[in-house]
Every structure is written in structure tokens, then in C-alpha cells.
Amino acid sequence: MKTNTHKKIVVVLSLVTFLISSCKKEETCDIPQEITYTKQIASMVETECFLCHAPDVYKKKASRNKIFDYPSLKKMGESGQLIGSITHAKGYIAMPYRKNKKIDSCAIEVFKKWVDLGMPE
Numbered sequence: 001m002k003t004n005t006h007k008k009i010v011v012v013l014s015l016v017t018f019l020i021s022s023c024k025k026e027e028t029c030d031i032p033q034e035i036t037y038t039k040q041i042a043s044m045v046e047t048e049c050f051l052c053h054a055p056d057v058y059k060k061k062a063s064r065n066k067i068f069d070y071p072s073l074k075k076m077g078e079s080g081q082l083i084g085s086i087t088h089a090k091g092y093i094a095m096p097y098r099k100n101k102k103i104d105s106c107a108i109e110v111f112k113k114w115v116d117l118g119m120p121e
Contacts (some may be wrong), residue, residue, distance in 0.1 A: 020079075029109050086111060
């Protein structure tokens with residue numbers, strides 16, 4: 001009797017594990033080979049960050065972190081703060097500043113590649 005129940009439990013757990021793993025969505029990112037501030041990054045910053053970092057609100061909402069122009073964002077990229085913040089790395093203030101909420105993972109990969117490419121304008 002115990003063996004039969006044990007087999008049923010194993011089958012049910014296996015099925016649950018299969019269903020959970022099959023529901024996970026594999027996200028593929030279409031990341032351009034060449035990434036520049038002008039072509040991709042500026043619009044992503046506007047979409048993902050301007051709620052708090054737009055030119056007219058950053059002094060009130062974003063602790064004076066100016067990232068809405070190329071020189072300022074490049075400086076953040078060079079220091080590691082840009083990638084540290086958007087990936088929620090330990091030691092950085094997570095951005096966006098909402099608990100456990102990251103920007104789109106593909107957008108993060110584009111930002112990382114841009115930094116790796118030397119942050120071309």
C-alpha cells in the first residue's frame with residue numbers, strides 16, 4: 001500500500017515539475033551589433049527612466065542623478081553605477097526605485113552591451 005502511494009506521489013510531483021518548467025518563458029533578445037546612445041540608448045532612457053530622471057523632474061525625484069544626457073549617462077556607465085543599478089546588484093541603489101521591479105531584461109542586455117562597446121554616442 002505504501003509503495004503504491006509513494007509511486008503516485010512521485011508521478012504527481014514529476015507532472016507538477018514538468019508543468020512548471022514548461023510554463024517558464026524563454027526570452028530571446030534581439031540585440032543589435034552596433035549600439036549607440038543616439039540610436040538606441042537615449043530612447044530607452046526616456047522610456048525606462050524619465051518618470052524620475054527627466055530634465056524637469058530629476059532634482060525633485062531622483063536625488064539629483066542626471067542621466068538624461070549623453071555625458072552624464074556615460075559617466076554613470078564608466079563608474080559601474082548604471083549597470084549596477086538596473087541589475088539591482090548589491091551595493092547599488094536599485095533602479096527603477098520600486099522593490100523587486102527591474103526594467104525589461106532585454107533592455108538591460110542592450111545597456112550592458114552599450115557599456116561593453118565603450119558607450120558610443
